Every structure is written in C-alpha cells, then in structure tokens.
Amino acid sequence: MPINRCLWLVLIAVFAGLPIGNAADLIAPVPERAGEESGIWGAIAFSPADGRHGFFWGADKRKEAEDTALEHCENAKGQACSVVKVFRNHRHWDDDDGTGFAYEHCAALSVGRAAQAKTPFWGAASATTRREAEQHAMDLCGGEEKQCKIREWVCT
Structure with a gap:
C-alpha cells in the first residue's frame, strides 16, 4: 500500500x-517578503539645475521605477537628476504590506521660475487623484506667483 x-x-x-x-x-x-513592498510603482526624477525631468510608472518594484525615472531624466540631459517623488497603486483593494507607505495613485511635477531666480521653483507631490496631486505640486512650487505650471503628471 x-x-x-x-x-x-x-x-x-x-x-x-x-x-x-x-x-x-x-x-x-x-518565502517571507523581507522588506518587499507590494504594488504598482511610479517615480518622478527632476534636475533643479536645468529643469529637466524623467518619469516612469507601471513597475513591479520600487527600485525599478526610481532607476528608470532617473535614466529618463539623465537621457533628457539633466545634469543633477534625483528622484523627487515615488508613489504606488495597489494591485488588490485589500493590499496591506505593513510598510506604512501610502497607496497614492497619481503624482505631479510643477515647475516655475520667478524673474530673478536662476534655478526654477518646483514641487512634486502624490495623491489619490490627479487633481489632488497637481494641486499639491503647484502649492509646493509656489503657485502662479512663481509662474508654476504642471510639467508632468502620471497615474498608475
């Protein structure tokens, strides 16, 4: 038997x-998730020295989104690119990986320039909607007073 x-x-x-x-x-x-954060990732990179930027969304891993956004910024001839905003969307409504990193579906980059400024004013923000992300980015940049405009937005 x-x-x-x-x-x-x-x-x-x-x-x-x-x-x-x-x-x-x-x-x-x-297998344990040893620090792995779940979700669909996006990132925005920006170079304040010259106003160049890059972005990426739809990555399975946070590092992939960050690295690709940086690469796009550098390919746009950015001289001092750095990741200024990372955001993610959840794959399932009940996702909770316990990391405390918010699920915000959209991000925006606002760039402006006051007449006397040598480097641009800017702001990057994420939120659950495009409208909220754009408004937060505009507020961080300094609004119309600093001639801020949305340069890029992305939602996962």
Missing part, C-alpha cells in the same frame, strides 16, 4: 526527531 507524500515526510520528521508543525511547512515553505 503506497504511503501519502505528506505522511511520509511527517514519519521521517518523527524518526529524525524534528519538530512537527504543519505538514505543509515540510513540503513548501512560504
């Missing part, structure tokens, strides 16, 4: 003196 694979593993564990938890633990341990 053949013995079931799970039963076989449990019997081996018993004879070997191993602690027995759930038999499924012996067959296929579930």
Whole structure:
C-alpha cells in the first residue's frame, strides 16, 4: 500500500526527531517578503539645475521605477537628476504590506521660475487623484506667483 507524500515526510520528521508543525511547512515553505513592498510603482526624477525631468510608472518594484525615472531624466540631459517623488497603486483593494507607505495613485511635477531666480521653483507631490496631486505640486512650487505650471503628471 503506497504511503501519502505528506505522511511520509511527517514519519521521517518523527524518526529524525524534528519538530512537527504543519505538514505543509515540510513540503513548501512560504518565502517571507523581507522588506518587499507590494504594488504598482511610479517615480518622478527632476534636475533643479536645468529643469529637466524623467518619469516612469507601471513597475513591479520600487527600485525599478526610481532607476528608470532617473535614466529618463539623465537621457533628457539633466545634469543633477534625483528622484523627487515615488508613489504606488495597489494591485488588490485589500493590499496591506505593513510598510506604512501610502497607496497614492497619481503624482505631479510643477515647475516655475520667478524673474530673478536662476534655478526654477518646483514641487512634486502624490495623491489619490490627479487633481489632488497637481494641486499639491503647484502649492509646493509656489503657485502662479512663481509662474508654476504642471510639467508632468502620471497615474498608475
């Protein structure tokens, strides 16, 4: 009479003196997410020195979104590119990876220039809607007083 694979593993564990938890633990341990943040990622990179920017959305990993946004900014001849905003959308409505990083679906970059300024004023923000992200970015930039305009927006 053949013995079931799970039963076989449990019997081996018993004879070997191993602690027995759930038999499924012996067959296929579930890998932990060691700091992995779930979601669909986006990022905006900006170079205040020359006003160049790059963005990316739809990445499976945060680092991929950041690296690609930086690459696009550098390809646009940005001299001092850095990631200024990272945001994410959830894959499922009940996603909660416990990291505390908000699920904000949209981000915006606003850039302006006051007549006497050598470098542009700017603001980058994320929010749950495009309209909110654009408004926050405009506020951070300084609004119409600083001749701010939305340069880029993206939603995942």
